[in-house]
Structures are given as C-alpha cells and as structure tokens.
Amino acid sequence: MDEISKFLREKYAQSSSKSTFAQLFTKSRQQQRARGILIKSPQQIEGIRKSSRLTSEILDLLEKRIRPGITTEQINTWVHEYTVAHGAVPAPLNYRGYPKSVCTSLNDVICHGIPGPRKLRDGDILNVDVTCILDGYYGDSSRMFLIGNVSAAARRLVRVTRECLYLAIDQVKPGNRLGDLGHAIQQHAENHGYGVVRAFVGHGVGVNFHEPPDVRHYGRPGQGMELRPNMTFTIEPMINGGDHRIRMLDDGWTALTTDGELSAQWEHTLLVTETGVEILTAYPGQRDHDIVCGI
Ligand code: MF3
Ligand code: CO
Ligand code: CO
DSSP states (O other), X not given: OOHHHHHHHHHHHHSOTTOOHHHHHHHHHHHHHHHHHHSOOHXXXXXXHHHHHHHHHHHHHHHHHOOTTOBHHHHHHHHXXXXXXXXXXXXXTTGGGOOSSSEEEETTEEEOOOOOSOBOOTTOEEEEEEEEEETTEEEEEEEEEEOSSOXXXXXXXXXXXXXXXXXXXXXXXXXXXXXXXHHHHHHHHHHTTOEEOOSSOEEEOSSSSSEEEEEOSSOOTTOSXXXXXXXEEEEOOXXXXXXXXXXXXXXXXXXXXXXXXXEEEOBEEEEEOSSSEEETTSOTTHHHHOOOTTO
8 A cells, every 4th residue: 555545544444433534525625616716826816916906907097087078988098908908807807798898887876887888978987897807816805986076075985985895894893794795884874865776786806706795884883794804805885975875777687776866986806914904906005095086
C-alpha cells in the first residue's frame, strides 16, 4: 500500500464509523462551495480588487466626459470600449438578456435604465452603474452625475443618498450584521423624508455578478447575517424622493418611481477586512472626493 492510501485509511478509520467515504466527500464539497461564495481566498480577493479598480477608473473617466448634450448611448460606447481595451468584459452585456454594457438611470429611473438616444439636459441627475469582469472576477460600482445646473432639492437627494452609502460602509466590520448596515441607511434616508427602495438589494459579488448574501438597504440593528473577514459584497442604496415603491417599464428592465419623484443611487464593492472594511471600487481618499460636478 502506498503512503497516501495508508494515511487516508488511518485517517478515515479514526473518524465516526457512521460516516462513509461518500458522506465525507459530500460534506467537504458543500463546505467548499459555501466558502467559495461567501468567504473569498486571497487569490480571489486580489482578482476582485483589480477588477474593482478598473470599474472605478471607468467611472473616473466618465466624470471627465459627461456633460449636457451627450447621449446615454455615448456613455455606453465609452464604457464598452474602455473595458474591452483593458482586457475586461462589461458584465451587464447579455446578462439575463440585458442589451447594453452599462446601466444609465436618469431622474425618476431608479435603476437598470438602458442607454439610448436621450441627450443629457441641464438639470438632469444620472446614475451610471459599471460592472467589469476582469480575469473572471467582478467589480461593481455606480455614481451619480449632476448635469449642468441642478435644483437644490435634487442635489440634496443625491448628497443624502451618498451619505447613506458611507454610513452603511462605516458599519462594515467583522461581528457586525447586515441589519446594522440596512438600519443606518433607512434611518438617514427616512429622517430626510425619503423612501428606501426595497425591490432591489445589494449583493455578494466577485466570483459571480450576483452572489449571496442579499444586502438590504433597510433593517434592524443586530439582525441578519454576521459579517466575517474576506466577504465581498456591494452596498447600493436606491433612495426615492417620495414613495419607496417601483414600477417597471415594458422593456422588462427600467424601474421607475411610482410618483414621478427623483431617485438616486450610489454603489461600492466592499471587502470585509480583519479590522473593518476596504472599499474596493475607490482609491484611498475618494470618500472625500466622491463629490461629482459640485454636489
Ligand atoms: N450593476 C447592477 C447591480 O448593481 C446590476 C445590473 S444588471 C443589468 O447589481 F443586467 F442590468 F446590467
Ligand atoms: Co450591484
Ligand atoms: Co451595479
């Protein structure tokens, strides 16, 4: 008998007599699968970090280019070409039949707006949501863009939504729970009279576009899944100026507010570290600089 067979025979002889080889094998596969999705390996984290960096670079590029008069189709072309030129793939394209390479959500569009011929006009607010697949790893982030002169009310919604994202990020550390994040967002948004969208949530991300867990943007402190080091997920609050509910366009993607009020969204991909959080889709200090077009 060779050394390895001998070792295994002894090892399994010691384990519970009720466990067959098949059961031992199945258990370890299940554990691996759970680990592979929720807790990332150092190698996976490095991949997700690189992909996230590319995602934030694309948003930086858009900050320089987005202005009144350009179409959302033009934004789609810029995102597609920059992504491909950097050896990556735009994750939205053909995802569950989505027809474009980026989501562009204008004014009362909550999320998943499809780029098209609409020209950006003075006073619009726009969310651009970029996701790259680089070497098989996903990075997902969105920012708001203010087009020309935007009303004080719209700027306030955009600012408070960004504050919601960062208040939730402040809650990300081992031992805290998903409900702590959701609560921070809901509290801040509702204190301003806004509605927190329930129909869409943040999500685990990295090895797939949308992985467990769901990250709700509302909730109660101390409830929900406990955070552990090396989890990667998004936080992406969608905050409506009025009612939190949504209505869908016939295109099957575009989600709008029911009352015609504006909606805003900001998103980052996050890594839970041993001591807190790393924002993978931001460079250090971006938090202070995340102010686009003078919000
Ligand atoms: N980027 C979006 C998110 O944050 C998902 C877009 S799905 C698409 O989860 F198909 F519309 F691209
Ligand atoms: Co996302
Ligand atoms: Co996104």
